[in-house]
Structures are given as C-alpha cells and as structure tokens.
Amino acid sequence: MAMDRYAWPGKALSRIPFGIFTDPEVYGEEQTRVFRGRTWSYLCLEAEIAEPGDFRTIFVGDTSVVVNRAKDGSLHAFINRCAHRGAIVRREMYGNAPDHVCVYHQWCFDQTGKLAGVPFKRGVKGRGGFPREAMNEDIRLTPLRVQSYRGAIFGTFAQDMVPLEEYLDPQFTAHLDRLLSRPLRILGYQRQRIRGNWKLYSENVRDPYHGGLLHLFQVTFGIYRNTQRGGTRISAQKGHNISYSVQGTDQEDARTAHAGVGTYREGFSLQYPELLAYRDEFRDGCGLSIMSVFPNAVFHQIGNSLATRQIRPKGPNEFELFWTYYGYQDDSEEMIEHRLDQANLAGPAGLVSMEDGEAIELVHRSIAAGSDRHSFVAMGADEPIETSDILVSEIPIRGFWTQYTSIMGIRTGDAP
Amino acid sequence: MNIEAYIRVLDLYARYARAIDDGRFQDWLDLFADECSYCVVPLENTRQALQLPIIRCRTRAMLSDRIVSLQQANIYNIHSDRHLISNVQLIRESPDRIEAEADFAIYQTDQEGESRLFGVGRYRTELVGPLQDLRIRAQHVTLDTASVPTLMATPL
Numbered sequence: 001m002a003m004d005r006y007a008w009p010g011k012a013l014s015r016i017p018f019g020i021f022t023d024p025e026v027y028g029e030e031q032t033r034v035f036r037g038r039t040w041s042y043l044c045l046e047a048e049i050a051e052p053g054d055f056r057t058i059f060v061g062d063t064s065v066v067v068n069r070a071k072d073g074s075l076h077a078f079i080n081r082c083a084h085r086g087a088i089v090r091r092e093m094y095g096n097a098p099d100h101v102c103v104y105h106q107w108c109f110d111q112t113g114k115l116a117g118v119p120f121k122r123g124v125k126g127r128g129g130f131p132r133e134a135m136n137e138d139i140r141l142t143p144l145r146v147q148s149y150r151g152a153i154f155g156t157f158a159q160d161m162v163p164l165e166e167y168l169d170p171q172f173t174a175h176l177d178r179l180l181s182r183p184l185r186i187l188g189y190q191r192q193r194i195r196g197n198w199k200l201y202s203e204n205v206r207d208p209y210h211g212g213l214l215h216l217f218q219v220t221f222g223i224y225r226n227t228q229r230g231g232t233r234i235s236a237q238k239g240h241n242i243s244y245s246v247q248g249t250d251q252e253d254a255r256t257a258h259a260g261v262g263t264y265r266e267g268f269s270l271q272y273p274e275l276l277a278y279r280d281e282f283r284d285g286c287g288l289s290i291m292s293v294f295p296n297a298v299f300h301q302i303g304n305s306l307a308t309r310q311i312r313p314k315g316p317n318e319f320e321l322f323w324t325y326y327g328y329q330d331d332s333e334e335m336i337e338h339r340l341d342q343a344n345l346a347g348p349a350g351l352v353s354m355e356d357g358e359a360i361e362l363v364h365r366s367i368a369a370g371s372d373r374h375s376f377v378a379m380g381a382d383e384p385i386e387t388s389d390i391l392v393s394e395i396p397i398r399g400f401w402t403q404y405t406s407i408m409g410i411r412t413g414d415a416p
Numbered sequence: 417m418n419i420e421a422y423i424r425v426l427d428l429y430a431r432y433a434r435a436i437d438d439g440r441f442q443d444w445l446d447l448f449a450d451e452c453s454y455c456v457v458p459l460e461n462t463r464q465a466l467q468l469p470i471i472r473c474r475t476r477a478m479l480s481d482r483i484v485s486l487q488q489a490n491i492y493n494i495h496s497d498r499h500l501i502s503n504v505q506l507i508r509e510s511p512d513r514i515e516a517e518a519d520f521a522i523y524q525t526d527q528e529g530e531s532r533l534f535g536v537g538r539y540r541t542e543l544v545g546p547l548q549d550l551r552i553r554a555q556h557v558t559l560d561t562a563s564v565p566t567l568m569a570t571p572l
Contacts (some may be wrong), residue, residue, distance in 0.1 A: 094464070188461040188468020191563040220489035268488055271477035320563055325468050340467055341474070344482075348564035349456070349470045351482065355491045357567035 002026050008412035009374070013401040014381040015413075019371030021197040021364065027316040033408050034295050035061025035313075036157040040167045042297030042310055043067045043077055043144075045324060046151040047184040053096040053111065058322075059312040060155065060296070065144065066090045066100065067153060070111035075148060077155045078113030078141035089141065100141075113141035149173060150180035152299075152308070168293065169235035171387070175242055175291050178282055179299055179306065182328040187339060190307075190323040190347040194357050196364035198311050198319040199404070204356050205292045206396035208232060208243040209379050214355045221270050230288070231389035232396050238385055239294030239403030241396035246285045247278065275341055278303045294403050302352065304335070305342035317364065323347055377401075418509055424547045425516045426504055429539075432552075433499035436571055441483045444571065445476075449544055449551035454479050456572055458562035459537065470559065470568060482571075492569035495524045497534070507540075514543040514550070522572060524565075535561035535572065 002025030006017035020026055035041060041060045044067050048056055055068040057080055064080035066089070082089050082102040089102045089109065099116055100109045108117035123129025144155035147164040154164050165173055194201065204210070208230075212219060230245030270276075278287040281304060291299040298309035306327065312320040323346075327339045345352045367373075379394040385402060388395065405412050428447065435444035448454070456471040473479040486492075500521045508515040518539045525531040542554040557572045 093460070186466065188464070188466035189458065189562070190468065190470055191458070192567065193563045193565050195566065214491065216489045216491065217485055220485070268484065270481050272475065272481055275478065275481070340469060340472060341478075343469055344472055344478075347470060349568035351485050351490070354567045354569060358491060358493050361493065361566060 002029060003408055003410045006371075008405070008410070010381075010413055012381065012385065013398040013405070013412060014377045015374040016377060016401060017371070018367035018373050018375060021199055022316055022368050022371060024316050027197075027313070029408065030313075031061045031063070034404070036063065038156075038158045038161060038407060039295050040147070040154040040156045040161060040164050040293075041295065042293060042308065043146070043153040043155045044310075045184060045186070045308065045326065046075070046148055046153055047186050047326065048094070048324065049075075051096060053098060054094075055090065055097065055100075055111075056094045057090050057092070058310060059320075060144070060157075062313050062315070064088060065155065066113070066141070067146075067155075068100075068111050068113075074112075075146050075153060076112045077144040077146045077153075078109075079144075081141065082107060083109075083115060083139050083141060084118075109141050113143055115139040150176050151184060152176060152180060169237070169240060171233050171242070172235060172240050172291065172293065175233075175289070176299070178284075179301065182330060184326045185329045185331060185336075187325040187327055187336070187343075190325070190343070192321045192323075192348040192357060193314075193318065194321065194360050195318050196360035197316055198313040199400075200360045200363055201311055201319060201321070201356075202292065202295070202400050203377075203397045204360060205290055205298050206232075206241045206243070206400050207394055208391050208396075209394050210359070211391075214359055215353055216355075217351050220268050221273075222268070223270075223273075223276060228391075229389070230286075230391050231387070232391070232393060233387045234385060234396055234399045235294075237294070237403050237406075238399035240292060241399055242289055242291040243391075243396065244286050244289040245391065247280075247287050275344065276303060277338075279335070279338070292400075294400065300346060302345050303342050304339050305345055306339070307346065417506060420547055421509055421514055422504070422506055424550055425506060425514060425541075425543065428543065428550050428552075429501045429504060429516075429518055429541075433501055437497050437499055439496075441487065441571075445480060445483055447552055448476060448479065448555075449553050450476060452476050452479065452551075452553055452555075454552075454555045454557075454571070456557040456559055456568070459558050459560045460562045462558060470564070471557075471571075486569055490569055493524075493526070493566050495526050497570055498523045498525065498531075501539075512544060512546070513553075516541045516543065520572070532565070533561075534565055535559055537561065537572070 006019050009015050044056050049069045052071045066080045067077045084107045087104040089100050106119045110116045121130045146155045228245045233242040289301045296311045300307050307323045307325040310322040377394045377397050385399045454473045455469045457469045461468050501518050504518040521536045522534045523531045524534040537559040540556040543550045544553045545551045
C-alpha cells in the first residue's frame, strides 16, 4: 500500500513524512477513505439554495456533487455524474430547475437524483430499447446522506455514519450556534487556486503559531495587541479545531484600541484604521475565530468578516479554496457595507492573510525532492493533543494527523 | 468621438500598466484623483447580483493603506507583472468627465522565467479633470478569472 511507504517516527505525530503530501497514490486513497469515506463533508449553506428547485454544484474532495432543494423543501445531494455513460449532468454552478437533464442523451433525473425519464426507453418499433432486467431497477445519481446543522449542509457517502451533531462534537456545534443563529444573507464568493497539497492548508488553518510571524499586517501597523488572549479547542476525534482570540477585557472602542497599542514597527500607521473596527456582534469579545472541520471545511470570523471555506483538492499538487461570505438578513445596510469592507482582510488578496498562498507553495515546491524526509511539528510537541489556552502552538496540527492517520488506516510510530 | 479624449485615455491606461508593471506604486496611486475608489469584483459575483469584492478601496486613504501594506507588510510570491490592455472604448464623454472601458490580461513571470496567465477581465474607469491631466475617479475591475492563482498582492 502507498501509505506504508512512509515512516512516522517521533512521538505523537510530531514528524510528518513529506511524501504523504505529494504521492499520487496516497491522494487516490484519500479520495476514497477520507472524502468518500467515513467523514461528513461541508457542502454549502442552506441560504444558497433557499427556494425549492435551487441547486449548487460543489466538490467533495475532487468529486463534483449537486446539492438540491426539492419541491417539498427537503435537501438532497448526489454525485454529478450521469447514471448512463458518466457525463457531468448539471453543468451550471447554480440555478433553479425542476429536474436535471444530461445533455448527452437527455436522461432526466429528478430533484432527489432519481432517474425520471429516458428517451426511446422502449426502443424504436420495440427494438433496441432499455434492457428488460433494468426496467425496474432503482437507477439514480449516487446519493450522499445529507444533514444540515443550523443551515450549514453537510454530506457523507457513508450511509451509516454517526449523526452530524455527534461527528461535529459539542464544542463545535456550540460555535456554529454562535455563527449561524440568525437567518443568513449571502454576500458572495472568493476563490483561490493554490499549487500545493490540500493537507498543507489543513495544517495552516490549525497553526496559530504562524499568525503573528508570517502575517505582518497587524504587526506592521501596530494593531497586534498583547492584551489578546485566546486558545485552541480540539474535538474528541482530534481533527476539528477552533483557534480564537479575545479582545482585551477593557471596553475601549476599536478605534482607540487599534490606534497604536503595542506598536512593533515605528513609522507606519493606517490612514483608515476603521477598516479593522470590530463590532462585538456576538457579545463575547471574540473578534477572531478560525474553526476547521475535518476534512474539508473552515468557518472563519475575522472581525465582522464571516465566511465558510470549502477545500477542494485538484490532484496531489493543487487545491482550490472556495469562500462563501455571508452576513445576516437583519443586518443594517451600514453593517453590510462594513462586512464588504472587511472582505479586504481575508481571501486571495486578504491584507491580513494573503501570505498563506505563498507559504503553502513554498513548502510544496521544496518537499517534492524530499519525500523520505519529515516536517517537524515542534511547538507544543510535549503537550497532549487537546483543548488549551496556548496560542503559540502547533498542537492542533497533530490533531489533524491523528484523525487523518486513523481514517487512512496508517500505523504511526508511538502515536496515540 | 473626441479623438483627443480617446488618445488621452489610451495614454492613461498605458501609464497605469507601466506603473504597476515597473513596481512604481506611488506613481500608480498618483494617477488617481483625491476622491477616488478602486475595487476588484469577480465576474461570477456580479452575475449573481452579489457585491462581494476581492479588493475594496472606497477612498484614497484605503487605497493608500493597501499600497503601504503591499510595500511594508505583505509577503507574496516573487514575480513581475505584465499588463496587456486593449479594446479601449469611451462610454460617456462630458467636458470634465469620461467613462471608459477596456479589457485586460495580466501575465505573471516568476524567477524561473516562466510566465503564466494571472487573470483577465475588464476595467470600467471613471476619469475626471481636464484632458491634459486626467485622473481616475473610480476604477472598477471585473475579474473573469475568479479563481485567483496563488494570491493577489499587486493591483490589477
């Protein structure tokens, strides 16, 4: 097996073999075991398919999936591959339709993915039609089991998976309760194509250590506040993570808070510091939270910028990040404007975080020539993989590898 | 069509491209009026009547912050840009205001000497001032290439 090629020395997953990021066979195995296996993947938001008949085509791993709201309001998801000869059925990224017709031979599927019509099913003059034994078969687009938590739709190919809430873990459903408690208003999309392995990104969003070191926007403009406290929460299966920080307990407004406290470099200041103003809309002082759900989702809150990110692998050496930004239906127009301003902070041109695209490509380019070597997930390697208030930490990365190696059936050194 | 206006707009687009491609971002900023805006919106959002931008600078202060951030704070892929701007068209002309559109393609070249297409799209540009000294009042960039390769640091 491809996975057995690599050694996982060191304790508790602090040494990750580089080959696991670049090996095409490992990639193929991941599609089966991780994305089409025993996980719940994030599909899209209910607000994106609000009306009966609305659909979106998204990706689970590298599998194209249609998410559809049927006439009765129920949610369905199925592989976007014709049950006939395998063509992509739904070519559009979004829309509203009573059914899905494959353009190749006009096979027609209903909003639940079930075959509803075949041209010339009985042939011509009784000859050349549908085979008799298939007449009563349940032919359909391959379904995913679908569940929504507070309007975030997840799907799984494992029909006997534990319920979504159990998979998510109480700390994480509580965080979704916080983010998704009001009806959503979709603001739009951003996408980014990064030439690196998707797991390098999974590590990146579980790595609070790099925040103040790679991303120098806040540091340069004196926004970084040493009063910040925070931590990381880790799920029972270890793969989900929330990294968060809380503003100082003082109640000064964001403008004064951001006007030079803890300035690190002299001479640089923002002409428009209001861009970073945080309106404490969740009334808990938490202005930054990055929640990642194994294997393909991130829910971010960067100030008042709120978005989901779907990680879409495109082969071992590339992935797309698909961001869905949202606000709330009861937002004032002024709040919407503020959220649109803060779209500047993250995404492909994010002032705060654009560097991630470069960092991931720097790693991926260099490890291709070192598949027998290891990365050293050093910071906090002596600590247990669990929820903690350490912000300078790489512990959640080892959480990702715990769930990954378990689901991939990889035997590791003296890992838990 | 006012031929002089057209040539002035062509010249402004050329200076715009050269300033970015040569890394002269202050010169680029100086092409904008005191009251100005610059934003980049993916075409796929516009088509869905969604406003979400990739970059949104509603004021010169915000635009200036982005340039200072680019020069002092952000870390991005080492590359050079090459803008190709074509199909320039004047949409509206009045004595002190011109609206123009143009299509662009931007190639990025890395240190290995490899060039790749970074993105294509359309500018909708509102220009103010006398013809001899046109300034950009609003630059609205519609980006066809919604899936941004690697990251977007330098302006489009």
